[in-house]
Amino acid sequence: MSKKRSLGTVCIQGGWEPKNGEPRQLPIYQSTTFKYSTSEQMGRLFDLEESGYFYTRLANPTNDAVAAKICELEGGVAAMLTSSGQAANFYAVMNLCQAGDHIVSSGAIYGGTTNLFTVTIPKMGVECTLVNPDASEEELEKAFRPNTKALFAETIANPALTVLDIEKFAAVAHRHGVPLIVDNTFATPINCRPFEWGADIVTHSTTKYMDGHAATVGGCIVDSGNFDWEAHHDKFKGLTEPDESYHGIIYTQKFGKLAYITKATSQLMRDLGSIQSPQNAFLINIGLETLHLRMPRHCSSALAVAKYLKSREDVAWVSYPGLEGDKYYELAQKYMPGGTCGVISFGLKGGRQAAAEFMDKLKLCSIETHVADSRTAVLHPASHTHRQLNEEQLKEAGVDPSMIRFSLGLEDPEDIIEDIRQALED
Ligand SMILES: *Cc1c(COP(=O)(O)O)cnc(C)c1O
Numbered sequence: 001m002s003k004k005r006s007l008g009t010v011c012i013q014g015g016w017e018p019k020n021g022e023p024r025q026l027p028i029y030q031s032t033t034f035k036y037s038t039s040e041q042m043g044r045l046f047d048l049e050e051s052g053y054f055y056t057r058l059a060n061p062t063n064d065a066v067a068a069k070i071c072e073l074e075g076g077v078a079a080m081l082t083s084s085g086q087a088a089n090f091y092a093v094m095n096l097c098q099a100g101d102h103i104v105s106s107g108a109i110y111g112g113t114t115n116l117f118t119v120t121i122p123k124m125g126v127e128c129t130l131v132n133p134d135a136s137e138e139e140l141e142k143a144f145r146p147n148t149k150a151l152f153a154e155t156i157a158n159p160a161l162t163v164l165d166i167e168k169f170a171a172v173a174h175r176h177g178v179p180l181i182v183d184n185t186f187a188t189p190i191n192c193r194p195f196e197w198g199a200d201i202v203t204h205s206t207t208k209y210m211d212g213h214a215a216t217v218g219g220c221i222v223d224s225g226n227f228d229w230e231a232h233h234d235k236f237k238g239l240t241e242p243d244e245s246y247h248g249i250i251y252t253q254k255f256g257k258l259a260y261i262t263k264a265t266s267q268l269m270r271d272l273g274s275i276q277s278p279q280n281a282f283l284i285n286i287g288l289e290t291l292h293l294r295m296p297r298h299c300s301s302a303l304a305v306a307k308y309l310k311s312r313e314d315v316a317w318v319s320y321p322g323l324e325g326d327k328y329y330e331l332a333q334k335y336m337p338g339g340t341c342g343v344i345s346f347g348l349k350g351g352r353q354a355a356a357e358f359m360d361k362l363k364l365c366s367i368e369t370h371v372a373d374s375r376t377a378v379l380h381p382a383s384h385t386h387r388q389l390n391e392e393q394l395k396e397a398g399v400d401p402s403m404i405r406f407s408l409g410l411e412d413p414e415d416i417i418e419d420i421r422q423a424l425e426d
Contacts, residue, residue: 015069077225085205088219099125160398170198208372225257298342
């Protein structure tokens with residue numbers, strides 16, 4: 001597979017590469033299992049001695065083709081699909097951790113991930129320290145412990161819209177001998193490729209722009225293959241020492257750069273089972289075919305609406321990293337000069353109450369727990385996605401109580417602006 005083809009071509013032709021006479025469109029391998037003629041060969045598959053499909057929980061050709069497309073888009077070496085973005089982040093972290101370990105994460109992350117890291121994984125014995133992504137390297141360093149196994153952050157935080165200084169985070173992670181895991185859901189590889197800036201592992205909620213049509217919940221983990229697990233042998237024994245559940249296989253020795261994803265698939269997916277369904281992988285692939293065309297439109301509409309809101313007297317503040325003067329404009333220009341994402345946030349001078357009234361009056365834009373859809377969606381994070389967080393956690397997550405999260409769809413921007421105007425004025 002040529003690494004040189006451009007992203008738009010990969011969106012269309014990556015992953016599934018049919019041979020002579022095979023289906024042009026990615027086939028849906030709607031089968032739990034795969035047939036073999038000798039018992040011997042089946043045994044080798046179970047021992048990871050041979051690669052091949054045998055049970056869809058472990059691998060499926062439709063899923064693999066879509067993972068390969070996302071992998072190529074990100075410039076990684078291996079990838080796996082998961083049933084959701086939550087599963088992707090959970091596996092990405094647990095592939096490196098066990099009870100007694102610790103991770104450091106940016107506090108400006110998706111509310112569901114905050115719960116995962118600060119409520120659920122601690123119950124499994126893995127602690128998480130949240131840090132302010134804008135803190136200095138010295139500040140960030142203080143959060144690290146000898147048992148820290150990963151640093152986590154989002155390229156563009158949902159919904160805080162902070163832009164990550166990826167190089168800064170990568171430097172701090174590497175100084176402490178751990179990989180940087182970046183959730184690249186909002187930027188997508190069309191706008192930012194975190195591996196080029198030092199990130200080691202990328203995760204996605206494919207539910208968002210990759211699907212792009214609110215059809216399918218899904219996730220993906222991509223490995224750059226760049227992190228040297230053996231250089232930190234004792235920290236990552238799960239990868240560098242024998243896995244008893246595979247007769248003592250050592251992932252780094254047997255699979256080299258594919259060690260991390262092979263372990264995630266053959267161990268975590270085998271045991272925890274959050275697989276993507278082939279039907280849904282097919283839908284994600286159709287979404288991916290237009291990702292490079294949709295992202296610029298999401299971004300240009302977001303910029304137009306951000307500028308419109310900024311010009312209004314009744315709007316207290318507007319946050320959009322693509323907007324000149326935004327706190328994150330310079331970082332966005334560095335890491336994603338072609339565009340950021342289609343999500344903006346703003347607050348009305350009337351605060352929480354005005355936000356509710358405004359949202360109820362919208363006609364074209366709808367109230368939804370979703371972003372990155374082809375239809376414009378609006379949400380009040382403090383009352384919805386981040387409802388479980390207390391005031392302090394809201395602050396840490398960068399969520400102002402007045403914040404309205406507005407996800408620009410693909411409708412004509414003039415109609416969206418007119419809908420906002422009437423909801424504010426009429
Ligand atoms: C939505 C989202 C998730 C969770 O993904 P699901 O597919 O809903 O499980 C994780 N990270 C980010 C940045 C998200 O926006």
